[in-house]
Amino acid sequence: MHRILKKDILAENIKLMEVDAPLVSRRCQPGQFVMIRLHEKGERIPLTIADFNRKNKTITLIFQEVGKSTEEMGFLKEGDSILDVIGPLGLATERKKEEKKVICIAGGVGAAPLFPELRHIKELGNYTVTVLGARSKDLLIWEDELKRYSDEFYITTDDGTEGSEGFVSQKLEELLNDASPDDYAYVLAIGPVPMMRATADTTRPYKLPTFVSLNTIMVDGTGMCGSCRVTVDGKVKFACVDGPEFNGHLVDWNELSARQIRYVPQEKEACEHFHRQLEELGIKPE
Amino acid sequence: MPEQDPIVRRSNFDEVALGFSEETAVIEAQRCILCKKPQCIDGCPVGIDIPGFIKKIAEKDFESAIGIMKDQNSLPAICGRVCPQETQCEAKCVLGIKDKPVAIGRLERFIADWERDVSGIKSPERAKQLGKKVAIVGAGPAGLTCAGDLAKKGYDVTIFEALHATGGVLRYGIPEFRMPNTIIDAEVDYVKQLGVDIQCNIIIGLTFTMDELFEQGYKAIFLGTGAGLPNFMNIPGESLNGIYSANEFLTRNNLMRGYLFPEYDTPIGVGKNAAVIGGGNVAMDSIRTALRLGAEKAYIIYRRSEVELPARIEEIHHAKEEGVIFRILTNPVRYIGDENGWVKAMEVLEMKLGEPDDSGRRRPLPIEGSNYIIEVDTVVVAIGTSPNPLLMRVTSGLETSRWGTINIDEKTGMTSIPGVFAGGDIVTGAATVIEAMGAGKIAARGMHEYITGK
Numbered sequence: 001m002h003r004i005l006k007k008d009i010l011a012e013n014i015k016l017m018e019v020d021a022p023l024v025s026r027r028c029q030p031g032q033f034v035m036i037r038l039h040e041k042g043e044r045i046p047l048t049i050a051d052f053n054r055k056n057k058t059i060t061l062i063f064q065e066v067g068k069s070t071e072e073m074g075f076l077k078e079g080d081s082i083l084d085v086i087g088p089l090g091l092a093t094e095r096k097k098e099e100k101k102v103i104c105i106a107g108g109v110g111a112a113p114l115f116p117e118l119r120h121i122k123e124l125g126n127y128t129v130t131v132l133g134a135r136s137k138d139l140l141i142w143e144d145e146l147k148r149y150s151d152e153f154y155i156t157t158d159d160g161t162e163g164s165e166g167f168v169s170q171k172l173e174e175l176l177n178d179a180s181p182d183d184y185a186y187v188l189a190i191g192p193v194p195m196m197r198a199t200a201d202t203t204r205p206y207k208l209p210t211f212v213s214l215n216t217i218m219v220d221g222t223g224m225c226g227s228c229r230v231t232v233d234g235k236v237k238f239a240c241v242d243g244p245e246f247n248g249h250l251v252d253w254n255e256l257s258a259r260q261i262r263y264v265p266q267e268k269e270a271c272e273h274f275h276r277q278l279e280e281l282g283i284k285p286e
Numbered sequence: 287m288p289e290q291d292p293i294v295r296r297s298n299f300d301e302v303a304l305g306f307s308e309e310t311a312v313i314e315a316q317r318c319i320l321c322k323k324p325q326c327i328d329g330c331p332v333g334i335d336i337p338g339f340i341k342k343i344a345e346k347d348f349e350s351a352i353g354i355m356k357d358q359n360s361l362p363a364i365c366g367r368v369c370p371q372e373t374q375c376e377a378k379c380v381l382g383i384k385d386k387p388v389a390i391g392r393l394e395r396f397i398a399d400w401e402r403d404v405s406g407i408k409s410p411e412r413a414k415q416l417g418k419k420v421a422i423v424g425a426g427p428a429g430l431t432c433a434g435d436l437a438k439k440g441y442d443v444t445i446f447e448a449l450h451a452t453g454g455v456l457r458y459g460i461p462e463f464r465m466p467n468t469i470i471d472a473e474v475d476y477v478k479q480l481g482v483d484i485q486c487n488i489i490i491g492l493t494f495t496m497d498e499l500f501e502q503g504y505k506a507i508f509l510g511t512g513a514g515l516p517n518f519m520n521i522p523g524e525s526l527n528g529i530y531s532a533n534e535f536l537t538r539n540n541l542m543r544g545y546l547f548p549e550y551d552t553p554i555g556v557g558k559n560a561a562v563i564g565g566g567n568v569a570m571d572s573i574r575t576a577l578r579l580g581a582e583k584a585y586i587i588y589r590r591s592e593v594e595l596p597a598r599i600e601e602i603h604h605a606k607e608e609g610v611i612f613r614i615l616t617n618p619v620r621y622i623g624d625e626n627g628w629v630k631a632m633e634v635l636e637m638k639l640g641e642p643d644d645s646g647r648r649r650p651l652p653i654e655g656s657n658y659i660i661e662v663d664t665v666v667v668a669i670g671t672s673p674n675p676l677l678m679r680v681t682s683g684l685e686t687s688r689w690g691t692i693n694i695d696e697k698t699g700m701t702s703i704p705g706v707f708a709g710g711d712i713v714t715g716a717a718t719v720i721e722a723m724g725a726g727k728i729a730a731r732g733m734h735e736y737i738t739g740k
């Protein structure tokens with residue numbers, strides 16, 4: 001059992017939890033994730049480790065309530081426990097000090113998995129240019145945290161309520177045009193699949209290396225089932241053990257997008273079932 | 287062997303085989319002629335004293351029977367259900383020459399079930415502790431057996447399991463209708479009562495490294511991590527929605543209880559026309575699971591002929607009774623999807639058998655131009671698994687074969703790293719539960735000699 005030591009609401013349907021997880025916090029590296037199972041009947045879901053504290057033996061998870069499991073998790077309070085927190089899983093990303101600047105792009109809740117990567121990249125001595133985007137200003141999360149590790153920091157919102165109006169990919173295009181794409185070593189983009197895809201499409205003509213972190217559907221997270229399989233450069237890879245980070249220019253985005261929605265009917269049924277149960281118990285959502 | 291009626295059982299997950307009654311068991315046991323030189327024991331990968339336990343059943347001394355069984359085999363309820371006795375002990379039974387062999391497997395299951403359900407499993411005596419720690423990686427059949435044997439010798443044994451539940455393939459791979467989870471729980475409980483500590487959710491290689499285990503004072507390590515990497519055919523369309531590896535399909539259903547969705551949260555999707563590619567026990571388990579999840583048409587697609595099907599005859603028979611259609615000498619060429627990325631059909635072609643290949647089985651050869659389309663909305667690829675490479679990737683010095691299996695000394699079970707032993711599917715590639723158990727026994731002996739010989 002893993003106790004929830006801290007809980008914050010970062011935005012509508014986006015919550016933060018600091019969780020007691022000594023076996024994960026001792027060795028986890030930026031880029032790695034955990035599998036969470038709330039209780040005996042729960043499903044296993046992957047969440048990227050947004051932060052970790054080796055001394056306190058905790059990890060920080062940030063999640064968006066997109067379905068039954070994340071909604072249910074959102075009801076847990078400080079002092080409650082999560083049954084299983086398994087990790088650290090996935091390949092730790094290898095970074096170094098680059099000659100050129102590094103662009104980091106976060107879309108919505110992607111700011112959470114981007115944070116430990118950005119911090120690591122900055123601590124290696126890199127010049128970091130960060131773009132944080134969301135649909136609207138109320139959905140921007142961890143602005144201060146990301147800003148702290150950024151030499152240049154830009155915000156975009158789809159509706160223009162903060163920063164520049166538009167998508168992160170539009171801001172990226174601007175940056176590449178204003179300066180020269182040769183000024184940059186690579187781009188790291190983490191966020192919803194369409195956003196990462198748009199980023200890769202933006203940098204492709206400039207041949208600027210672009211890395212993305214894929215949040216595929218997973219079951220075990222240790223490479224034994226293939227639920228998370230994605231085609232990269234024509235070969236089948238497992239996001240849980242070959243990733244989750246991949247070369248954005250080589251990902252088969254059409255296939256990935258189709259595979260991400262393969263359980264939508266069941267997800268809907270699970271949510272309806274859950275809401276009926278809540279109604280019967282007289283519980284209202286937060 | 288009494289069984290559930292096929293029409294009834296194809297829509298439930300209850301165990302198909304209902305087990306011998308006491309009367310039937312005793313009568314069957316009395317058939318054994320107690321050969322002076324029993325051939326059956328040679329056929330058993332864990333060397334059970336078969337005539338010994340059968341004699342006790344014949345004498346209605348069930349308590350002694352299970353005692354003799356458990357001398358060599360800590361997991362008899364499991365073996366009694368999934369061992370292919372028909373190719374092992376029963377194949378050597380002399381009665382089988384003119385008549386039917388003694389139903390050794392049924393009797394093994396009977397006595398194990400009797401202990402659990404009727405007499406209550408006796409708590410074993412704890413062996414005198416040697417004060418030495420050993421680590422087992424993987425709580426599957428190989429690991430559980432190795433752990434049990436070492437605990438009986440007095441070692442302080444810890445099993446580290448990557449999943450949140452024990453049993454390995456027993457739990458995630460074999461469906462409830464062949465291997466009820468309650469049986470696995472009872473057998474694992476017995477191993478725990480021998481003094482073995484089992485820690486789940488720990489992935490050796492990621493949570494701890496093997497070096498760290500040695501630093502923590504473990505004298506030897508056994509790797510029973512299994513062949514958990516699913517094989518795909520790498521044909522066009524294989525990543526379309528609705529196409530699963532057998533591992534994913536069975537793990538969702540068995541380990542995560544997808545058949546009880548939405549009471550349990552993990553979903554599993556099965557349409558009306560299901561096809562499983564493959565002919566082994568995993569393929570049979572997969573197609574019979576698909577039937578139970580609502581498939582109206584259920585196909586086995588296998589590239590060789592019926593005679594070559596690797597699955598147990600019993601399971602092929604059960605599948606046919608339940609209405610599975612066998613398309614043998616058939617191989618998929620590609621999958622066809624709809625505009626939303628879901629599989630809607632597959633193109634297959636017919637095969638004919640040529641000369642034997644490396645495995646000794648006749649090589650399947652495509653018949654040019656014999657292609658045709660089968661409508662499918664669910665496909666399970668059950669063509670075998672390879673060793674899970676995770677541990678090998680992060681451990682230097684561990685010699686492997688070109689297929690990724692770990693190389694071991696056959697006599698001791700030791701790998702190229704001193705003090706590190708291995709057994710089961712991670713060494714042989716996908717094989718049977720009982721072979722994994724046999725390997726666990728060999729390694730336990732090897733580890734004991736290694737530790738005491740130092």
